[in-house]
Amino acid sequence: MIELIVLDVDGCLSDGSIFYTNDGEAAKAFNVRDGFGIVCWHKIGKKCAIITGKSSKIVEYRAKDLGIKYVFQGVQDKLAALEKLLKELGLELNHVAAIGDDINDYKQLKSVEWSFAPADALPFIRAHVNTVLKNNGGHGAVREMIETIVDKENLREEFEKPWL
Numbered sequence: 001m002i003e004l005i006v007l008d009v010d011g012c013l014s015d016g017s018i019f020y021t022n023d024g025e026a027a028k029a030f031n032v033r034d035g036f037g038i039v040c041w042h043k044i045g046k047k048c049a050i051i052t053g054k055s056s057k058i059v060e061y062r063a064k065d066l067g068i069k070y071v072f073q074g075v076q077d078k079l080a081a082l083e084k085l086l087k088e089l090g091l092e093l094n095h096v097a098a099i100g101d102d103i104n105d106y107k108q109l110k111s112v113e114w115s116f117a118p119a120d121a122l123p124f125i126r127a128h129v130n131t132v133l134k135n136n137g138g139h140g141a142v143r144e145m146i147e148t149i150v151d152k153e154n155l156r157e158e159f160e161k162p163w164l
Contacts, residue, residue, distance in 0.1 A: 001153060002095060002097045002113065003046055003096075004086075004089065005046070005048050005049070005096075005098070005149070006048075006051055006096060006098040006099070006108065006112070007048065007050050007051070007142060008050075008052055008078075008099060008101060008102075009052040009054070010028075010052065010053075010054060010137075011100075011101035011102060011118065011138075012099045012101055012118055012138070012141060013030060013031075013062070013138065014028045014138040015137050015138030016101075016137060017029065017138075026056065030062055031138055031140055031143070034142035035062075035065070037147065038146070040159055040162075041159075042066075043162050044155060044158050047069075048066075049068065049070035049071070049072070050063055050070070050072065051078045052073050052075060053078075055073040055074040059071065060073075070085055072085070078104065078107065082098075082108055082112075093111050094113045095113065096112040097112060097114040097116065097145065097149055098114075098115055099115075099117065099133075099141065099142060099145050100125060101117060101118055101120070101121035101122060101125055102121070102122055103122065103124065103125070106125065106128065109125065109128065114130050114131070114149070115128075115129040115130045115131070116130070116131045116141075116145045117131075117132050117133065118133050118137035118141035119132065119133055119134055119136050121137070131148060
């Protein structure tokens with residue numbers, strides 16, 4: 001049973017675009033349906049973590065908005081960060097699903113129970129995951145991942161119950 005989903009940000013939770021203002025401020029766009037999927041995931045008692053190679057206040061704001069408690073930024077070795085978190089949570093890799101789109105996600109994706117890649121992930125990553133999603137990163141891929149897990153683990157009724 002999947003208890004924790006691990007999200008990469010650029011290329012998964014966002015489409016990877018970074019916008020800069022004339023003042024040098026950065027901005028990213030996030031998909032509302034991805035966010036609501038994460039909120040629903042939490043409502044059924046599951047956990048979510050962000051493990052990303054970059055550091056950004058924007059990610060902190062988005063994680064707080066979605067109730068994501070476990071946020072690791074500026075990470076060089078994503079698998080090591082995940083293993084540290086799992087020790088803290090008392091979970092094993094076979095309780096984890098992860099989504100990634102680039103080569104810095106490879107080791108983590110190969111180690112978890114269920115690995116996902118957005119449709120527009122690098123071909124190398126798409127070739128090494130359990131499930132390639134139909135949606136692109138930042139355009140519903142995370143929601144699709146969550147819905148896939150919910151259906152596979154027969155959690156649909158529990159997932160939708162708070163809203164119906």
